[in-house]
Amino acid sequence: MSSTLPPTLLDPRYKLVRKLLRSSSLPSIERSLSILAGLIERARSQYGDRGFEVAPLYYEYGRALFRSYSLRQDEDVGSAPASSESGVKDSGSGGGEVTTKVERDDSEDLGIAEENMEVAWEILADSLPDDDGPGGAGASGGPQDGTATSTAASTGDGDGDGDGDGDDDSDDSSASSRPQKRARPNPAYTAYTMEAVPRVISGYADLLSSLSRNSESVSALLSCLSWRSRNSRGAKGAREETRAHRLMVDTLVMLCEALFECECWDRPLRIDGKVVVKEGEMMDYIEGYYQRGREELQKCIYKLGEWIRDKGEGEEEEVGEEKEMTCQVSVIMMGFDGRLRAKKGELGVGGGEEGGGGEKEGK
Incomplete structure (x- = not known):
């Protein structure tokens, strides 16, 4: 099934993220988080908080947070100071601190991961015509009613570019404070969406099982x-x-x-x-x-x-x-x-x- 990919997935940095997420190295996963946070902020400014092109990035961010949490549990390093930070330093950008809150506990990590996955699922499923998907996208394609009410997932503080102090508009980075609109996706994305939706659901289910x-x-x-x-x-x-x-x-x-x-x-x-x-x-x-x-x-x-x-x-x-x-x-x-x-x-x-x-x- 050939498909046209959203432009956000063609960015070389996104491809690097997918490679990093296949790793079992905690530093690699944390680096993927910092890269993804920057990609999300740029995509939001271009496509809107609920833009179709942003949805895959939300999912990968949630997946990366979940992977980071799982690796910390496996390696039993939860008590180390660095492990309580989801904001990390990107070694490839001069060490600037990027995204997310510092000293965040594991439960908050998992909550943000869940929110990102839910919103990605909802955006992707809502983009399909009613006659696409099993029983129609509205029938079985989205999360439970009321579980994803914000218009985009939160990646925490800062703008993801490493040039903010994490304080000036940390609350404004959440989608609920932004214009609530969604651009209708290109019909060429339908084939991609049909494959992406179950992938997102599967990752979301894995997180739920871990909880x-x-x-x-x-x-x-x-x-x-x-x-x-x-x-x-x-x-x-x-x-x-x-x-x-x-x-x-x-x-x-x-x-x-x-x-x-x-x-x-x-x-x-x-x-x-x-x-x-x-x-x-x-x-x-x-x-x-x-x-x-x-x-x-x-x-x-x-x-x-x-x-x-x-x-x-x-x-x-x-x-x-x-x-x-x-x-x-x-x-x-x-x-x-x-x-x-x-x-x-x-x-x-x-x-x-x-x-x-x-x-x-x-x-």
Whole structure:
């Protein structure tokens, strides 16, 4: 599925950010935050706080904050003075301090990360016509009502260029104090948006899971699964189909894990006051989604083989990356299988390879 990208994604600094975010180095993640803050402020001034072109930057900023938080937890450096600062010094800009508040605690980091992801999701989904997306963009494309009421996400104090003192208009950097308008995006962005929305939802669901807000994560992932399914049906050729199936596997295993963590084995699972999984049916739901994930993984591997066989000139690196990601999601699937078997033994239910129940969509 070819697509036209927003100009903000063509900036070399954005491409550097994506590279930095693939790192497991805390300094790299913090550098990405400082770069993104500057990109966001420039994009806001050009496109408005709720401009379509700014939405991908909001998401990446939220993702970077979440990655920074996760790495700090993993490395157990939360007590170090530097780790309590989300504002960092950009080593490539003369060491000027940029963006965000100093001495901010982890809960505030996660709150800002969540806000950025929510707003990115809302802007992207709202940009689609009602007949695009699963059930229409308004039906399943945006976050829960009332969760993203500001017109853009906050990146904290300063203007992100390293030339402010962080005090002169720190409050004014939030979107709620700016003109509330949104430019209608170029229709050429529709294909990009259809791919970007589930990516944003998936990242948002991951953050919710880390906060143990598992039922909310399930809700987001059910929406993500609808988007992934639609995109998978539109994939053409081995390259697109391989990626589409792999993303389906990734979403399905995330959904299985989120359902598992809800711990609703002897009670119904309710989301927004509605019963999504009836009492005693949780294992059936999880097994159904897990089996679907296994089927999607088989399709992914088959299409990957086709792609490897027929790959074009210059595609070797991309094929290698896709192969690596397919291996990673396969390992995750196997790991979850072990958890599932252990829980079935604990609950005293059937422990066969295939499991029972079949897939239930939880609608």
